[in-house]
Structures are given as C-alpha cells and as structure tokens.
Amino acid sequence: xxxxxxxxxxxxxxxxxxxxxxxxxxxxxxxxxxxxxxxxxxxxxxxxxxxxxxxxxxxxxxxxxxxxxxxxxxxxxxxxxxxxxxxxxxxxxxxxxxxxxxxxxxxxxxxxxxxxxxxxxxxxxxxxxxxxxxxxxxxxxxxxxxxxxxxxxxxxxxxxxxxxxxxxxxxxxxxxxxxxxxxxxxxxxxxxxxxxxxxxxxxxxxxxxxxxxxxxxxxxxxxxxxxxx
Amino acid sequence: xxxxxxxxxxxxxxxxxxxxxxxxxxxxxxxxxxxxxxxxxxxxxxxxxxxxxxxxxxxxxxxxxxxxxxxxxxxxxxxxxxxxxxxxxxxxxxxxxxxxxxxxxxxxxxxxxxxxxxxxxxxxxxxxxxxxxxxxxxxxxxxxxxxxxxxxxxxxxxxxxxxxxxxxxxxxxxxxxxxxxxxxxxxxxxxxxxxxxxxxxxxxxxxxxxxxxxxxxxxxxxxxxxxxx
Numbered sequence: 001x002x003x004x005x006x007x008x009x010x011x012x013x014x015x016x017x018x019x020x021x022x023x024x025x026x027x028x029x030x031x032x033x034x035x036x037x038x039x040x041x042x043x044x045x046x047x048x049x050x051x052x053x054x055x056x057x058x059x060x061x062x063x064x065x066x067x068x069x070x071x072x073x074x075x076x077x078x079x080x081x082x083x084x085x086x087x088x089x090x091x092x093x094x095x096x097x098x099x100x101x102x103x104x105x106x107x108x109x110x111x112x113x114x115x116x117x118x119x120x121x122x123x124x125x126x127x128x129x130x131x132x133x134x135x136x137x138x139x140x141x142x143x144x145x146x147x148x149x150x151x152x153x154x155x156x157x158x159x160x161x162x163x164x165x166x167x168x169x170x171x172x173x174x175x176x177x178x179x180x181x182x183x184x185x186x187x188x189x190x191x192x193x194x195x196x197x198x199x200x201x202x203x204x205x206x207x208x209x210x211x212x213x214x215x216x217x218x219x220x221x222x223x224x225x226x227x228x229x
Numbered sequence: 230x231x232x233x234x235x236x237x238x239x240x241x242x243x244x245x246x247x248x249x250x251x252x253x254x255x256x257x258x259x260x261x262x263x264x265x266x267x268x269x270x271x272x273x274x275x276x277x278x279x280x281x282x283x284x285x286x287x288x289x290x291x292x293x294x295x296x297x298x299x300x301x302x303x304x305x306x307x308x309x310x311x312x313x314x315x316x317x318x319x320x321x322x323x324x325x326x327x328x329x330x331x332x333x334x335x336x337x338x339x340x341x342x343x344x345x346x347x348x349x350x351x352x353x354x355x356x357x358x359x360x361x362x363x364x365x366x367x368x369x370x371x372x373x374x375x376x377x378x379x380x381x382x383x384x385x386x387x388x389x390x391x392x393x394x395x396x397x398x399x400x401x402x403x404x405x406x407x408x409x410x411x412x413x414x415x416x417x418x419x420x421x422x423x424x425x426x427x428x429x430x431x432x433x434x435x436x437x438x439x440x441x442x443x444x445x446x447x448x449x450x451x452x453x454x455x456x457x458x
Contacts, residue, residue: 017280018247020442024435032418051246087438088445102338106331107433110393110416116437156444157437164339181444183437187339189261198447200440204336204431206253208345208386208412209316211429213249215385215410216317218427 015063022060023083025050030080042073089117094155095183097123098170099162100130100140103185107159108135118157122149150177161185244292251289252312254279259309271302318346323384324412326352327399328391329359329369332414336388337364347386351378379406390414 029050033041043054050057061079064086084090095113097104100123113120123140125131131142141149149155158179162170167186174182181198184190190199258279262270272283279286290308293315313319324342326333329352342349352369354360360371370378378384387408391399396415403411410427413419419428 020439021435023442024432024438027438028432028434086442086445088441089438091441091445091448093441093444102331102335106335109331111433113437116434116441118437118441157440180447181440183440198440198443200436200443202433202436203253203257204340205257205345206250207429207431208342208347209253209256209318210249211386211410211412211427212317212320212322212345212347213252213315214427214429215322216315216320218409219320 019060019063022050022052023087026060027080027083027087030076030083033076034080039076040073041076041079046074084117087117091117093118093157094121094153095119095157095159096121096149096155097138097159097161098143098146098174099123099160099166100125100127100135101161101163103161104159105135107161107185108138120159121153121155124149146173147177150174150179155179157181157183159183159185160190164188248289248292251281252316255289256309256312256316259305259312262305263309268305269302270305270308275303313346316346320346322347322386323350323382324348324386324388325350325378325384326367326388326390327372327375327403328352328389328395329354329356329364330390330392332390333388334364336390336414337367349388350382350384353378375402376406379403379408384408386410386412388412388414389419393417 026046029046030041043057046052047054047057061074064082095118097107097120100108104123104125108120108123120138123135123138124143124146125140126143130140133140158174158181160167160170160174160182164186167184167188167190171182171190175197179197182190182200184199184201187201187203189201191197255275258275259270272286275281276283276286290303293311324347326336326349329337333352333354337349337352349367352364352367353372353375354369355372359369362369387403387410389396389399389403389411393415396413396417396419400411400419404426408426411419411429413428413430416430416432418430420426
C-alpha cells in the first residue's frame with residue numbers, strides 16, 4: 001500500500017497472499033521486541049527469529065514502500081506502526097459474533113479483538129437464557145434481531161461460531177444484509193470460488209497437522225540417531 | 230522425506246517451514262477434489278486454486294521425492310496419501326487435552342482429531358463437576374492425576390487449553406513428564422527460543438488480521454472506484 005501525498009487517497013498494489021499472511025507474524029515479533037526494550041532490528045536478526053531469509057523480509061516490506069535504511073535496520077516502533085496501518089488495525093472495524101456457544105464464549109473470554117483494532121459490538125444467539133445478558137461488556141442479543149441490527153448498525157466483520165447445521169442459513173442472512181467479511185469458525189466451506197464475500201476460515205487442523213509433521217520429523221531423527229549408536 | 234528401500238528407515242531432508250505450512254492446505258484441497266470426484270490434477274490447476282505458481286507447487290513436492298509425472302499431473306488419491314504420510318497422520322499419535330473449559334469443549338465438540346490421525350485419549354480439568362464424566366467418548370480426569378497418567382501412557386501431544394494463569398505451571402509438569410509437543414491455545418508464549426519442546430501456537434489474531442487486511446484492501450478499491458466515477 002503506497003499512500004500518495006493527497007490525504008486519504010490510498011493506492012494499493014496487488015500483494016501476494018503469502019506476504020499478507022506473514023504480516024501478522026511480523027507484528028507479533030515486533031511486539032515481542034518492543035516488550036523486550038529493543039528499538040532497532042536488522043532484516044538479518046528478524047529473519048533469524050522468524051525462519052526467513054533477510055532478502056525475503058526486505059522483499060516483503062518493499063511491497064509497501066520503503067521502511068528501513070540500508071545498514072541501519074528497522075526502527076521497531078515505526079515498522080510496527082506501519083504494518084498495523086497496512087493491516088487496517090487503525091480503522092476501528094466493528095464486528096459481531098454470531099453464536100455464543102463454546103467457541104463464541106472462548107473468544108469473548110480469551111481473545112482480544114481490541115488488540116487487533118476491532119470492536120466487538122454485540123453477540124447473537126438463539127438461547128433464551130443468554131439473550132439480554134452481557135458477557136465481558138458485550139451484549140448478547142436474540143438471533144431474531146440480527147437483520148434489524150444490521151440495518152441500523154454498520155458492521156464490517158461477522159464472526160461465525162454457530163453449529164455447522166446453522167452455518168449456511170446464517171451466512172445467507174449476513175450476505176443479504178450487506179456483511180462483506182466472515183471470520184469462519186464453523187469448519188464449513190461457506191462460499192463458492194470467486195464469491196464476492198470475504199471469508200477467512202480458521203482451520204485448526206492446519207496447525208495440528210504441522211505439529212504432527214514436526215513430531216514425526218523429531219521421532220525419525222531420534223530413531224536414526226539411535227540406529228547409528 | 231525420502232524413504233529408502235530398506236523398510237522402516239526414513240531419511241529426512243530439512244524442509245523449510247513455509248513448505249511444511251503449505252502441506253495441510255494441499256491436503257484440504259486434495260480432499261475437496263476427491264469429494265468432487267476429480268482423480269487427476271495438474272500443478273497448474275492446483276496452483277490456480279491455491280494462489281500458488283505451478284513451479285512453486287512442483288518445487289514443494291520435490292522436497293519429498295517425485296510425485297507427479299511430467300505432463301500427466303498428479304493422481305489425487307496417491308498424492309493425498311503421500312502427503313498424509315509426510316505429515317505423520319498414519320502414526321496414530323495419542324493426544325490429551327489439558328483444560329476442558331470453553332475452548333476444550335469446543336474442540337471436543339467440533340474438531341475431528343481423528344481426521345488428523347490423532348487419538349484424543351483423555352481430558353484433564355480441575356472442576357469437580359466435570360471429573361469422571363465422558364464427553365464425546367473422551368473421559369475427563371482430574372488434573373491431579375495428570376502426572377500419574379503420563380507415567381503410564383505414552384502421549385505425543387498435549388493440547389493446552391487452560392486459563393492463561395495456569396499455562397506455565399502446567400507446561401512445566403508436561404515437560405517434566407516427557408511430553409515433547411504442545412498444541413497451545415493459551416495465547417501465552419510457552420518457551421524460550423531454541424527450547425527442545427515443540428510448541429505450535431494457535432494465533433487467532435493472525436487470521437483476523439489477515440481478514441482485516443482484505444477488508445481494508447476492498448474498501449480502498451471501492452473508494453478509488455467511486456472517486457473515479
């Protein structure tokens with residue numbers, strides 16, 4: 001994203017998905033560095049800590065303009081700030097949670113939407129005993145009032161945490177009422193390829209399978225080592 | 230991973246993290262293709278569906294040996310099978326869940342460990358009302374019995390879903406009792422760099438921030454378009 005001089009006008013260049021996926025990782029690492037009181041970091045050091053090559057890192061950042069100064073490394077706070085702007089964290093997106101079951105409650109309990117620059121404004125559920133209550137300051141409203149709520153309140157992101165069976169119906173309602181982005185915890189494929197709605201699927205299995213790979217790698221290495229002894 | 234002819238002997242080559250992270254995505258896509266009755270896929274088609282270049286895909290697979298046949302594409306079932314073996318899904322790893330709160334219940338409810346080739350053998354919690362119960366066939370045991378359980382049962386992976394405050398103490402117990410891999414849902418950094426334990430962190434924020442990027446990109450494009458009109 002290159003901001004031109006004219007205020008508010010943003011010129012975007014198409015950036016690869018892989019680069020975008022690395023931005024939150026950079027952000028977390030920079031947060032860690034800041035917490036440890038480190039103010040400056042080279043692409044070499046950053047690369048070492050993230051398992052990337054320095055040239056990869058320089059190339060990633062160059063997609064969004066010039067951040068570092070040759071030979072001086074990056075200013076941690078400034079780089080963090082710029083990445084947060086690229087990610088849209090300064091835009092104050094409003095989100096709603098659909099489904100206040102286990103996953104929904106876990107998110108309200110443990111996950112900081114605010115740290116991502118997102119305001120969780122309301123949650124929706126069908127369970128009578130939940131409706132009308134507050135959870136960590138978030139009102140839980142009736143699913144029946146969802147359409148009406150969306151007509152009155154601009155919402156950028158719907159967090160979908162309903163049971164699988166309800167996923168497609170709720171998605172239909174969301175799309176019909178102008179929601180453009182769904183953060184999908186339901187393990188259901190919500191859209192056809194090339195659908196205009198943005199869907200970010202949370203795939204727990206990807207992360208467990210990566211771990212399974214690393215466990216296997218280690219076991220094979222151990223086995224190879226003891227075979228040699 | 231290149232299996233030599235001698236049975237059971239596995240020779241591993243060091244593969245980059247990025248390649249490993251893509252393997253579960255390949256697996257999901259191949260599952261989808263199989264479900265749609267597609268038996269053969271080219272690196273071009275696979276790349277198009279995953280937003281990767283064909284040469285990237287060929288390069289990824291070449292890390293693990295020869296899968297495809299020039300000009301014929303990949304056999305979907307065979308490629309799926311080989312990736313599942315690379316990921317260790319055929320090894321029947323045993324996992325235990327530490328913490329049967331919201332996240333823990335959500336995982337037992339909605340997530341198929343079995344589909345990842347992992348057996349969820351038991352869950353542990355401190356809550357008296359849960360201890361001794363079964364949830365989807367998984368016994369919930371007392372946290373006090375964790376050490377004893379680990380001494381008697383080989384466990385490859387601990388799924389950590391305890392409150393933040395308890396995370397470090399539980400991790401200490403796990404490491405002391407020989408657990409080598411933790412699937413970490415606590416949002417706490419569990420280890421120092423270069424720690425011998427394998428930790429896979431589930432970072433919800435990475436996925437929400439990527440979505441925030443895509444929303445921002447779209448809004449900027451829409452704004453640019455209406456400015457031109």
